[in-house]
Amino acid sequence: MSDATSFSASTFSAHAWGRDLPTYEAIRTMPFNDALADGTLSLERFRHYMVQDAHYLIAFGRGLAIAAAKADDPDGLVQFAEAAKVAVVVERSLHADFFETFGIGPEEFSRTEMSPVCHHYSNFLIATAYAEPYPVVLAALLPCFWIYAEIGRDILGRAARPNPYDAWIDTYAGEEFHEAVRAVIATTDRAASGASPDVLARMHVAYRRATQLEWMFWDSAWRLADWPV
Numbered sequence: 001m002s003d004a005t006s007f008s009a010s011t012f013s014a015h016a017w018g019r020d021l022p023t024y025e026a027i028r029t030m031p032f033n034d035a036l037a038d039g040t041l042s043l044e045r046f047r048h049y050m051v052q053d054a055h056y057l058i059a060f061g062r063g064l065a066i067a068a069a070k071a072d073d074p075d076g077l078v079q080f081a082e083a084a085k086v087a088v089v090v091e092r093s094l095h096a097d098f099f100e101t102f103g104i105g106p107e108e109f110s111r112t113e114m115s116p117v118c119h120h121y122s123n124f125l126i127a128t129a130y131a132e133p134y135p136v137v138l139a140a141l142l143p144c145f146w147i148y149a150e151i152g153r154d155i156l157g158r159a160a161r162p163n164p165y166d167a168w169i170d171t172y173a174g175e176e177f178h179e180a181v182r183a184v185i186a187t188t189d190r191a192a193s194g195a196s197p198d199v200l201a202r203m204h205v206a207y208r209r210a211t212q213l214e215w216m217f218w219d220s221a222w223r224l225a226d227w228p229v
């Protein structure tokens, strides 16, 4: 495990990570991530992933903005308002570079609807952000940060270089991103430490669901999934 996962044994994050370790392991060993690491991932699959991810990160940014509005202290408000901005602005520039490199035009993006899994994950985040208390919202948002930090470092450690997907790998393996992830883990643990048993249980359910949806998002790109009808 990398630095992003340093935590004390009694925290929400420690419990959640331990409980969902098999799902993380399943993500780490997915054909999509193996092929990304060795540079053999087809452009078709990466394009599918990128276009869906561009849809996803707008929903994710909205979820972060709602978390910011629900924050129980000013530091949380700043942390998640900033993260909402970063999710849209920084990730948009990563996507814009890839869109240019891989020849995806704005028309292709706007004419491609969300896939079923992207739709489900996006709506799960928005619904949770609106309906649930602050600690549960954070638990739903956390796997997006944490799993990408772990997968980024894992892939960096075994990546064939140069690799067509270097920019993606470097973004998620980079120290700047990992510092932000550690801060989100810390805020989530602080929110959990004051939560009732009922809220804590709902945090675990939300965290698990988001982790499953992360697996499904990569799997959907691998299968080039679309609406069946």
Ligand SMILES: Cc1ncc(C[n+]2csc(CCO)c2C)c(N)n1
Binding pocket: 053, 056, 057, 060, 083, 086, 087, 088, 090, 091, 144, 145, 148, 214, 217
């Ligand atoms: C399906 C999917 N899940 C997670 C991420 C990673 N991610 C998206 S926005 C954001 C917050 C800061 O930029 C992070 C870490 C992704 N790109 N796509």
